[in-house]
Amino acid sequence: MPEARKHGWKEFFQLIFKSKLPWGYYILGLIAMIVSTTIALGLPLVAQQIMEGQIFDNKLIMSYVGWSIVSAIIVSTSAFFFAITAPKTLRSIQKTIWTKFIKIPMSVFIKQPSLQLITRVTSDGKFIDGVISQFKTVINSTYGFIGSLLIMYGMNAKLTLALLPVIPYMLIVSAVVGHFTQKTQNGVQTKYSGLNAYFAERLPKIRLIKAFGKEKKESELGDQMIQQQYTADRKRAFVDLYAEPLMQSVHAIILGIILIYGGILANKGEIKVSEVVAFYMYIGFTYSNVLQYGLFWQGIKAAKGASERISAILDSKSELVKREESFVSALNQSNGDIKLQNVTFSYEDKNVLKNIDFTIPNGKLTAIVGPSGGGKTTIFNLLERFYEPNVGHILLGDRSIEKIHLNEWRASFSYVSQSSQLLSGTIRENITYGVDYDVTDEEVRYAAEMADALDFIEEFPDGFNTEVGEFGSKLSGGQRQRIAIARAFIKNPQYLLLDEATSNIDARSEHAIKEALKKLMKGRTTIVIAHDINTVKEADQIVVIDAGKVSGIGQHSELYKKNSLYRNLVEIQFEKNQKLVSALS
Numbered sequence: 202m203p204e205a206r207k208h209g210w211k212e213f214f215q216l217i218f219k220s221k222l223p224w225g226y227y228i229l230g231l232i233a234m235i236v237s238t239t240i241a242l243g244l245p246l247v248a249q250q251i252m253e254g255q256i257f258d259n260k261l262i263m264s265y266v267g268w269s270i271v272s273a274i275i276v277s278t279s280a281f282f283f284a285i286t287a288p289k290t291l292r293s294i295q296k297t298i299w300t301k302f303i304k305i306p307m308s309v310f311i312k313q314p315s316l317q318l319i320t321r322v323t324s325d326g327k328f329i330d331g332v333i334s335q336f337k338t339v340i341n342s343t344y345g346f347i348g349s350l351l352i353m354y355g356m357n358a359k360l361t362l363a364l365l366p367v368i369p370y371m372l373i374v375s376a377v378v379g380h381f382t383q384k385t386q387n388g389v390q391t392k393y394s395g396l397n398a399y400f401a402e403r404l405p406k407i408r409l410i411k412a413f414g415k416e417k418k419e420s421e422l423g424d425q426m427i428q429q430q431y432t433a434d435r436k437r438a439f440v441d442l443y444a445e446p447l448m449q450s451v452h453a454i455i456l457g458i459i460l461i462y463g464g465i466l467a468n469k470g471e472i473k474v475s476e477v478v479a480f481y482m483y484i485g486f487t488y489s490n491v492l493q494y495g496l497f498w499q500g501i502k503a504a505k506g507a508s509e510r511i512s513a514i515l516d517s518k519s520e521l522v523k524r525e526e527s528f529v530s531a532l533n534q535s536n537g538d539i540k541l542q543n544v545t546f547s548y549e550d551k552n553v554l555k556n557i558d559f560t561i562p563n564g565k566l567t568a569i570v571g572p573s574g575g576g577k578t579t580i581f582n583l584l585e586r587f588y589e590p591n592v593g594h595i596l597l598g599d600r601s602i603e604k605i606h607l608n609e610w611r612a613s614f615s616y617v618s619q620s621s622q623l624l625s626g627t628i629r630e631n632i633t634y635g636v637d638y639d640v641t642d643e644e645v646r647y648a649a650e651m652a653d654a655l656d657f658i659e660e661f662p663d664g665f666n667t668e669v670g671e672f673g674s675k676l677s678g679g680q681r682q683r684i685a686i687a688r689a690f691i692k693n694p695q696y697l698l699l700d701e702a703t704s705n706i707d708a709r710s711e712h713a714i715k716e717a718l719k720k721l722m723k724g725r726t727t728i729v730i731a732h733d734i735n736t737v738k739e740a741d742q743i744v745v746i747d748a749g750k751v752s753g754i755g756q757h758s759e760l761y762k763k764n765s766l767y768r769n770l771v772e773i774q775f776e777k778n779q780k781l782v783s784a785l786s
C-alpha cells in the first residue's frame with residue numbers, strides 16, 4: 202500500500218466527496234440549527250423586556266414561551282437530521298474503504314499487518330465522521346457568537362468592547378486544552394490499539410501458550426500493557442481535571458467584567474440592569490462552544506491524518522477483473538496446458554523464483570517437490586494470480602493468462618490443503634462458498650458424500666447447519682479438509698491445486714482424505730505439492746524445485762536415477778513420512 206503522504210487538505214476533501222455523504226440531511230440539519238440559534242438570539246431581548254417590569258404582559262410572556270417552544274422543536278428537528286447524517290456518513294466512508302480493500306491486489310495487501318488495516322475501516326473512518334459532525338457545531342457557534350457580539354454592541358458598545366480582550370484569552374485556553382486533550386487522547390488510542398493487537402494475536406494462540414507453559418510470562422506481558430493503558434488513561438483524565446478550572450476561569454473573568462464594569466456603567470445610568478442580565482445571557486449562551494474550537498482543530502488534524510491514511514488505500518491500484526478474453530474462449534482455443542515461461546518472481550525485494558520453465562499438461566497429475574522454502578507455494582500463488590511474475594509469462598495455450606478475465610480464471614481453480622480456510626458460518630455455507638448459483642441440498646449432500654464428509658456432518662445434531670466456529674475452529678483438521686474438498690466438488694474446477702501436507706491427521710482420516718482427493722482429481726488437471734511417496738510415484742510429471750529454480754522434471758524412476766536432490770528427498774523425507782504413517786496406523 203502506498204505510504205500515507207502529507208498532502209494537506211486534498212485527501213480530506215477528496216475522501217468526503219468520494220464517500221457520497223448525505224448532504225441533503227446535513228444541510229437541512231444545519232439550516233434548522235441556524236434558525237433555532239437565530240430565535241435563541243432574540244430570547245434574551247424578550248427576557249430583558251420582561252425584567253423591565255412587563256412581567257404581567259401576557260403577550261410578551263406568551264411570546265417568550267412560544268418562541269422557546271418553537272426553538273426547542275427546531276432544535277429537535279435539526280438533531281433528527283443529524284441523527285440520520287452521522288451513521289450514514291460513517292457507513293458511507295466505511296463502505297468506500299471496504300469496497301476498495303476487497304479489490305486491492307495481494308501484493309499490496311500483505312505489506313500491512315491486518316490489524317492496521319482493520320483500523321483504517323473502524324477508527325480512521327470514525328475520525329472523519331467526527332469532524333464532519335463537529336463542523337456544523339463550529340458553524341453554528343461562530344454564527345451565535347458573532348450574532349451575540351453584534352446585538353450586545355448595539356445594546357452597549359462600552360461593555361461589549363470591555364469583553365473583547367477576553368476573546369484572545371478564550372482562544373488560548375481553547376488551544377491549550379485542545380492540544381493536551383488530543384495529545385493524551387492519542388496516547389490512550391495508541392495503547393488501546395496495542396492492547397487490542399496483543400489480545401487479538403495471543404487469544405487465538407492460547408493453545409501454544411499453554412503447551413509451552415508460558416501462561417505466567419504472557420500474563421505479565423498482558424499486565425504490562427494494561428498498566429500502560431492505565432497510565433495513558435490517567436494522563437487523559439488529569440487533562441480534564443486541569444482543563445475544567447481553566448475553562449471556568451474564562452467564565453469567571455466574563456462574569457467579573459459584566460458584574461463590575463456593568464455595575465459601574467449601571468450606576469452611571471449608561472446601561473440598564475436588565476441589559477446587564479441580557480449581556481450575561483448572551484455570553485453564557487455562546488462562550489462554552491467557542492471554548493471547544495481548540496478541540497475541534499485538533500480533531501481536524503487527526504481526521505486529516507486519518508484521511509491521508511485512508512487515501513493511501515483508496516489511491517492504490519485495484520485488481521483489474523475484466524480482461525480482454527473470457528476463460529472459456531481462451532480454454533477453447535488451447536489444449537488446456539498451462540505453461541510457465543521463464544518466470545521470475547520476488548516478494549518485494551526477496552527473489553523467490555528464478556527463470557522457471559515447465560508445462561502443466563491438461564488432465565494430468567503434476568507433482569511439485571523440493572526442500573522447504575524453495576518456492577512451491579509461490580508457484581501456486583502465481584497460478585491463482587494473486588501475484589504476477591516480474592519477468593516471464595504464464596500461458597494458457599499461447600495466451601498470457603494476464604489477458605484472461607481474472608475472476609473467471611480463479612473460478613477455474615480450487616485449492617485444497619490441510620489448512621484450507623473456513624469462515625465462521627454453517628457447514629453448508631462453507632461448502633457452497635464461492636459458487637454464485639443456488640446450490641440444491643442434494644448437490645451439497647452429494648459433494649459431502651464424495652468428500653467422505655457426510656458421516657461426520659450427519660453426526661452433528663444440526664447436520665449441515667452446524668456452525669463451524671471462528672476459522673472452522675470447532676472442526677478437526679481432517680474435517681476441515683474434507684469440507685474444503687466438498688467445496689471443491691461443488692466448484693467443479695478445471696484445475697486443482699493440492700497441498701498434501703497431512704501432519705496432524707490420523708491414518709484413518711488420511712486414508713479417507715486420500716480417497717476423496719482421488720475422486721476429486723479424476724479427469725482434472727491437478728498440481729500437487731507432494732509429501733507422499735505414493736502420489737509422487739503416480740504423478741505423470743514431477744517438477745523438483747530447489748531454491749526457486751527447476752532442478753529436474755520427469756517421472757519418478759528417471760528422476761530417481763538422474764537427480765540427486767530428488768533421490769535424497771525420496772530417501773530422507775518421503776520414505777521417513779511413509780514409515781511414520783505405517784507406524785501410527
Ligand SMILES: Nc1ncnc2c1ncn2[C@@H]1O[C@H](COP(=O)(O)OP(=O)(O)OP(=O)(O)O)[C@@H](O)[C@H]1O
Pocket residue numbers: 311548549551553572573574575576577578579580
Ligand atoms: N508473503 C511473503 N512475503 C515475503 N516473502 C515470502 C512470502 N511468502 C513466502 N515468502 C518467502 O518465499 C520463499 C518461498 O516460500 P514458499 O512458501 O513458496 O516455499 P515452499 O517451497 O512452499 O515452502 P514449504 O515447503 O516450507 O511450504 C520463502 O523463503 C519465504 O520466506
